[in-house]
Amino acid sequence: MIDQAHKIRLLMELRKGGITNTQVLSAIERLPRELFVSTVFEDQAYDNSALPIAHGQTISQPFVVAFMTQALELGPRMKVLEIGTGSGYQAAVLAQLCRRVYTIERYRSLMAEAEQRFTAVQLSNITAITGDGNRGWPEQAPFPRIIVTAAAPEIPKTLVDQLDNGGIMIVPVGDQDGQDILRVEKTVEGVDVRMLLPVRFVPMVEGVVKDI
Numbered sequence: 001m002i003d004q005a006h007k008i009r010l011l012m013e014l015r016k017g018g019i020t021n022t023q024v025l026s027a028i029e030r031l032p033r034e035l036f037v038s039t040v041f042e043d044q045a046y047d048n049s050a051l052p053i054a055h056g057q058t059i060s061q062p063f064v065v066a067f068m069t070q071a072l073e074l075g076p077r078m079k080v081l082e083i084g085t086g087s088g089y090q091a092a093v094l095a096q097l098c099r100r101v102y103t104i105e106r107y108r109s110l111m112a113e114a115e116q117r118f119t120a121v122q123l124s125n126i127t128a129i130t131g132d133g134n135r136g137w138p139e140q141a142p143f144p145r146i147i148v149t150a151a152a153p154e155i156p157k158t159l160v161d162q163l164d165n166g167g168i169m170i171v172p173v174g175d176q177d178g179q180d181i182l183r184v185e186k187t188v189e190g191v192d193v194r195m196l197l198p199v200r201f202v203p204m205v206e207g208v209v210k211d212i
């Protein structure tokens with residue numbers, strides 16, 4: 001019951017912060033975030049904060065997950081590419097709002113754990129692989145939507161190439177001192193870029209880690 005009260009408090013906080021999309025709020029309400037954090041942090045699962053996961057990575061702050069999901073302007077028939085599976089939480093939120101999520105994680109162990117969570121929460125429309133997200137997923141491209149959940153030093157060109165015309169990518173861009181979430185829309189003339197929110201993400205790193 002404590003969890004339920006915490007969850008309601010979190011949802012109120014998200015609404016206050018400007019998350020107005022009721023589908024996004026319901027997706028977060030339905031998803032047990034405690035399954036995506038390690039047991040030592042279970043009691044903080046509904047705090048509006050990022051929490052550590054393995055390998056010095058983090059599960060993003062719920063507000064940032066909600067904000068980026070809302071900014072993606074998802075439709076139920078869309079497929080979405082996510083770079084940086086991490087705990088799998090963001091992918092599990094997306095999967096409730098679109099047709100299929102393709103998600104790439106550079107640590108094989110994180111990817112494998114995330115896959116178990118997708119099964120546990122009965123989401124069968126997520127395909128996860130171990131890989132370097134800098135390459136995108138050429139076999140499945142183009143995508144109407146792309147979300148990057150690790151900080152890129154600049155707008156990743158390869159990923160822009162894998163966007164549909166009219167497609168939208170939400171990506172934090174910047175260095176270790178801080179980043180801005182950008183909304184990048186691919187148009188016939190090129191890209192339309194808007195700055196949405198200052199944030200702090202773990203960096204995007206090249207190469208894969210086959211740690212299992």
Ligand code: SAH
Nearest residue numbers: 059084086087089090106133149150204205
């Ligand atoms: N979306 C995650 C947050 C992940 S933190 C969640 O909801 O929990 C960022 C993740 O991006 C980390 O797990 C990190 O290992 C991964 N990452 C960093 N660089 C990457 C790359 N080049 N390709 C794929 N994943 C990458």
